Every structure is written in structure tokens, then in C-alpha cells.
Amino acid sequence: MPTIRISSSAGAYDVHCAFGSLRRAGSLLSRLKDVTGVYILASPTVWSYCGRGVMRALARHKPLKIILFDDSESSKDLQTIEALTRQLVLAGADRRAAIISVGGGVVGDVAGFAAASYLRGVRLIHIPTTLVAQVDSSIGGKTGVNLAEGKNLVGAFYPPKVVVTDPELLLTLPHREYRSGLYEVIKYALIADLQLFMFLERRMLALLRRDADALAWVIARCIRIKADVVARDEREGGLREILNFGHTLGHALEAATKYRRFRHGEAIAWGMIYATLLGVATDRFKEADATRFIRLIASVGPLPRLSGIRASQLRSILAGDKKSRGGKIRWVMPRRIGKVEWGVELPWTLVSRTFAALPPFAGTSN
Numbered sequence: 001m002p003t004i005r006i007s008s009s010a011g012a013y014d015v016h017c018a019f020g021s022l023r024r025a026g027s028l029l030s031r032l033k034d035v036t037g038v039y040i041l042a043s044p045t046v047w048s049y050c051g052r053g054v055m056r057a058l059a060r061h062k063p064l065k066i067i068l069f070d071d072s073e074s075s076k077d078l079q080t081i082e083a084l085t086r087q088l089v090l091a092g093a094d095r096r097a098a099i100i101s102v103g104g105g106v107v108g109d110v111a112g113f114a115a116a117s118y119l120r121g122v123r124l125i126h127i128p129t130t131l132v133a134q135v136d137s138s139i140g141g142k143t144g145v146n147l148a149e150g151k152n153l154v155g156a157f158y159p160p161k162v163v164v165t166d167p168e169l170l171l172t173l174p175h176r177e178y179r180s181g182l183y184e185v186i187k188y189a190l191i192a193d194l195q196l197f198m199f200l201e202r203r204m205l206a207l208l209r210r211d212a213d214a215l216a217w218v219i220a221r222c223i224r225i226k227a228d229v230v231a232r233d234e235r236e237g238g239l240r241e242i243l244n245f246g247h248t249l250g251h252a253l254e255a256a257t258k259y260r261r262f263r264h265g266e267a268i269a270w271g272m273i274y275a276t277l278l279g280v281a282t283d284r285f286k287e288a289d290a291t292r293f294i295r296l297i298a299s300v301g302p303l304p305r306l307s308g309i310r311a312s313q314l315r316s317i318l319a320g321d322k323k324s325r326g327g328k329i330r331w332v333m334p335r336r337i338g339k340v341e342w343g344v345e346l347p348w349t350l351v352s353r354t355f356a357a358l359p360p361f362a363g364t365s366n
Contacts, residue, residue, distance in 0.1 A: 022050075026060050042101070073254065096122075098125060102129060103129050127169075129173070136226065191242045244332050
């Protein structure tokens, strides 16, 4: 089974990444010493799909408590953290407890922040069940929730003890949710890996069909890219900002539509298209590369439309982005396929004008 080591200031941890790895979750958990209770955090929908398999894998561990909560982006807030941590108190969780997040990015972010906060920190294990979570959000230790003013504005860096990444869990994922994850895969290709980019150009149809070999190769490749980045910049002091390519506008689109129109990856896809156009407009990115990149995004499928969203209503959201400095928006910009720069400040006139050029690319997702 491929095992990828992630460096962290709190101690290194392993990502176990292979088809069937879920069945080893119980033995991996047994490596943690003196666990007094296991508390699984998941959503009702995710649990209906994979709960039986998780329970079989963890059958030897007692006591075992299941806590279900709404994993919609609109419920990713401090009220949910309060509710979950109170349930942990009532369930008798102590400092030797282990919290296991089973789900996508929202579940991982919320469960991670709950684990970081409860009794000032209990052990955390991730079992990611979406493509976005498997290639991105379960790795690197970022946890957090949203405020009305913006996404992920309250949180902590809190790495897990282990991540169990089983691509088999993706086979039951709804197609739109699965496609949403492919946009994050494309992000990794653009920011750091020309070889991955060329693979996606050749094998996108196989990935859309969830071909096992293509999936296994892509997931491991993305994990290794992120492992390298977070090892060099764990707390986003510089280099790690490249992982936010497309996220500055993407997060603003999610907030502006109250997290109801876009899947996360879809919003990021729009953000990447937008950053690409900014790159061309500022002579950072060649038009031929931009065309190639946008064509790859389009090959995944249509995106929700941007109708009714104006640059003016995004301005305050963008200024409040956690990566901004002194209210100034900092962009991650493409230089060539496989290379980006971060911390770029641009005049609002260019930002606004470029946003107005986006609607012609729109489609209709389903």
C-alpha cells in the first residue's frame, strides 16, 4: 500500500493511499496508544453510503460513538462546533479520545477544528470520502469554519495522526461532486506539475469514468505535491499560498451566493479561469497556455453560471479574504503550466474588468 509521509511541526503523519485501505483503518488506529474512546464525525448522507464499511473496519475499538451533523457549507460555522463539542462532553470524551472525520472537506474542516479545540486538543484521524478531500483538504493540517463575512476565517493548524485515503469510496460519490474534485486535481497540475497536466489532457475521459488505475495515480501524485509544499511552508508564510490558486475569487463566489449555487470545486474552477485571464492581461501567462488550461477545465464538464453576481458585491468579500494584507487583495497568478507566483496585488479596475469577461465561458451544471 502506498504510504506518503507528511512532515509537521506537531509530528510527522502518514497518508495511506490505496484501493481497499479503509479495511486497514482499525489496525492503523490501534497504533495510537491509550485511546479511551473513538468518536466518528460524519454527515447522515455520507454515513448512509459508507458507515457499514467504517464500522466493520473499526469493530474492535470500543467504545465507539457516531455523531452525525449537516455537512452543507452553510452549516460550517461556530454554532456547529459548539453543538459537536457539547455532544463530545455528553458522550464522555476525554483527553485520550480519538476523533475520526468521515466525509468530505466540510466534515474534515469541522471535525478538525473540533478536535483542535476540544479539551485543547484530542487526536484526529481523517477518512476522506470525496476527491477534493482525498487530494487536498485532508492533508496539511488546516481546519476551520466560516463567518458571515467570509470562508475559513476562524480555525487552527492542527494536523491529523493518520489519513486513510481509499479511492474505492469515490465510486459511490454523486457525479457532480466527483467532477468538482477534478477541478482541484487540475489546480495541482497548473501550479506544480507539467507531467500531471499532460496526463490529465490524455486521460480525462478515463478519470471521468473513475478508472481505478488513473485515479490511483492522480490521487497519489496530488498528495505528494501537497506534502512537499506543506513540508516547506506549514503555516502559509509564503510558498503554501500557491495552493490557493483560484481560491481567492472562488471563496468570494461561494460567500456571495450563500454557499448554495456552487460546489467548492466549481467555484474554484471559476477562480482559476479568472486568475488565468488576469495572468494574460498582465502579460504573465501566454495566451496559448491559457487556452490549453481553460480547455482542460471545460473537459470536466459545465459550470454553474455567474448570472446576478457583480464585481462590486465581491469587493468587500475579497478584501476580507484571509490572505489579504491591510485590506489589499493578494492573488496567485500563473506564469506557465506548472509554475505560479503568489502575493500579487492588482488594481481594482483590472480586477473588475476581468470579472466582467467571465460570463461567456458559462455553462449549466447538473
